[in-house]
Amino acid sequence: MGRPRTAAALIIGNELLTGKIQDRNIPVLARELFGLGIELRRVVICSDEVPVIVTDLDSLRSTHDLVFTSGGVGPTHDDVTMRAVAAAFDTTLERREALASLLREYFGNGLTEEHLRMADVPVGASLVSAEAVRWPTVRMDNVFVLPGLPEVFERKMPLLREHLGQDTPFVSRAVDTASDEGAIALLLEDLEKSFPGVRIGSYPRWGDGPVRVTVTFDGLDGREVEGAAAAFTAGLPSDQVVGVGDPATAEEETS
Amino acid sequence: MGRPRTAAALIIGNELLTGKIQDRNIPVLARELFGLGIELRRVVICSDEVPVIVTDLDSLRSTHDLVFTSGGVGPTHDDVTMRAVAAAFDTTLERREALASLLREYFGNGLTEEHLRMADVPVGASLVSAEAVRWPTVRMDNVFVLPGLPEVFERKMPLLREHLGQDTPFVSRAVDTASDEGAIALLLEDLEKSFPGVRIGSYPRWGDGPVRVTVTFDGLDGREVEGAAAAFTAGLPSDQVVGVGDPATAEEETS
Numbered sequence: 001m002g003r004p005r006t007a008a009a010l011i012i013g014n015e016l017l018t019g020k021i022q023d024r025n026i027p028v029l030a031r032e033l034f035g036l037g038i039e040l041r042r043v044v045i046c047s048d049e050v051p052v053i054v055t056d057l058d059s060l061r062s063t064h065d066l067v068f069t070s071g072g073v074g075p076t077h078d079d080v081t082m083r084a085v086a087a088a089f090d091t092t093l094e095r096r097e098a099l100a101s102l103l104r105e106y107f108g109n110g111l112t113e114e115h116l117r118m119a120d121v122p123v124g125a126s127l128v129s130a131e132a133v134r135w136p137t138v139r140m141d142n143v144f145v146l147p148g149l150p151e152v153f154e155r156k157m158p159l160l161r162e163h164l165g166q167d168t169p170f171v172s173r174a175v176d177t178a179s180d181e182g183a184i185a186l187l188l189e190d191l192e193k194s195f196p197g198v199r200i201g202s203y204p205r206w207g208d209g210p211v212r213v214t215v216t217f218d219g220l221d222g223r224e225v226e227g228a229a230a231a232f233t234a235g236l237p238s239d240q241v242v243g244v245g246d247p248a249t250a251e252e253e254t255s
Numbered sequence: 256m257g258r259p260r261t262a263a264a265l266i267i268g269n270e271l272l273t274g275k276i277q278d279r280n281i282p283v284l285a286r287e288l289f290g291l292g293i294e295l296r297r298v299v300i301c302s303d304e305v306p307v308i309v310t311d312l313d314s315l316r317s318t319h320d321l322v323f324t325s326g327g328v329g330p331t332h333d334d335v336t337m338r339a340v341a342a343a344f345d346t347t348l349e350r351r352e353a354l355a356s357l358l359r360e361y362f363g364n365g366l367t368e369e370h371l372r373m374a375d376v377p378v379g380a381s382l383v384s385a386e387a388v389r390w391p392t393v394r395m396d397n398v399f400v401l402p403g404l405p406e407v408f409e410r411k412m413p414l415l416r417e418h419l420g421q422d423t424p425f426v427s428r429a430v431d432t433a434s435d436e437g438a439i440a441l442l443l444e445d446l447e448k449s450f451p452g453v454r455i456g457s458y459p460r461w462g463d464g465p466v467r468v469t470v471t472f473d474g475l476d477g478r479e480v481e482g483a484a485a486a487f488t489a490g491l492p493s494d495q496v497v498g499v500g501d502p503a504t505a506e507e508e509t510s
Contacts, residue, residue: 030274
């Protein structure tokens with residue numbers, strides 16, 4: 001198993017920085033990449049300003065294998081992502097007939113010149129298609145340009161899966177315990193040393209429920225992950241183990 | 256009205272980057288700062304690694320008036336924020352008796368040596384208190400260290416409000432329209448030129464509801480904001496205006 005591919009996300013939109021809208025794309029992308037064995041190392045949320053986006057893109061794409069942007073791809077004045085991607089690659093936009101014809105078909109008589117802006121992509125970009133996803137995704141070198149609307153963003157995930165391919169997927173286990181963090185901190189430190197290939201996370205819960213902390217174990221080697229989780233439950237008084245499962249369970253419970 | 260104070264947030268936690276947990280703190284902080292007239296310009300989500308956090312803190316605190324961190328302040332091995340803040344300021348941690356005694360009181364007989372780690376703060380940090388919030392918040396220069404647990408994070412907002420004080424608050428108006436983005440793009444471009452002090456955002460909705468786009472108008476000058484929103488509704492065919500209000504409404508509808 002080599003080093004996992006690394007990724008960063010650039011989430012573009014003043015609406016997130018002013019609290020008008022809560023992001024829903026980050027967890028979707030994060031889970032997708034985790035399942036593909038790609039390590040999402042950083043997320044940046046920035047404003048709808050070309051120079052800001054260019055600086056962030058330059059920094060993120062030179063330090064990560066893959067970069068995913070979200071937002072700013074519509075036809076209005078605040079949709080500047082394509083322009084910024086082009087600028088980051090020292091190029092300009094050009095209209096792609098394949099996209100223009102999809103727009104003409106979709107909008108019919110309602111089509112305006114401004115709609116057609118959505119057919120403008122950086123010179124040199126490739127259009128990534130998948131059977132299940134009609135509108136192609138723009139890829140420029142290692143940068144994938146994704147939409148901001150959560151319902152559309154989510155539909156792009158099968159395309160990423162198909163296009164990126166799966167490395168060794170990460171494996172994850174979660175143990176729910178009635179102990180609190182102060183009582184398990186030393187045990188977790190020991191486990192961290194004994195299982196250097198496993199990332200151990202400790203997440204306290206709020207409220208008076210039976211679960212006070214969820215401890216998660218992530219790694220590329222399933223046996224090591226299982227071993228670390230088993231060593232943790234073995235190290236707890238048995239009445240302190242509330243549940244053992246995969247982290248999907250933990251996530252539902254905490255959300 | 257001078258330049259608004261600027262802010263950045265550093266959200267620390269592998270659980271967000273692996274999609275185990277969805278962030279709920281960013282919108283809370285964003286709305287709070289917006290109401291105080293402080294401009295949140297950037298959010299970074301990073302992993303629980305001291306060198307990563309130090310690099311991010313250095314970059315964010317030198318380019319923004321205020322920085323807020325969230326996460327990594329518990330007693331376990333993955334809670335490294337305080338250590339990173341100390342390192343970013345070239346200092347070390349010291350135990351504060353005021354915090355240790357709060358911990359002793361709270362945990363009673365259950366107190367462990369590991370719990371007491373939560374009383375360790377960077378040398379030179381100040382403890383910011385407010386009447387309504389028992390546990391003080393650690394402030395190091397322009398960096399405020401906030402907890403990751405959403406229920407606790409939210410409780411810190413009155414403290415920030417009291418401590419930071421309010422500048423000229425941002426004002427915001429939202430107009431819901433049945434038009435789609437392609438049909439209003441030119442109108443919005445004109446308004447952007449006519450109202451340079453107003454930030455105009457255009458947010459399409461998913462699905463078949465009567466509202467196809469919510470357009471928001473933000474600014475420090477209430478009259479300008481109202482003027483821009485009024486000019487927008489005046490520029491639309493009257494049957495295309497579905498609603499006019501403050502963006503709290505828009506947010507509920509889109510979430």
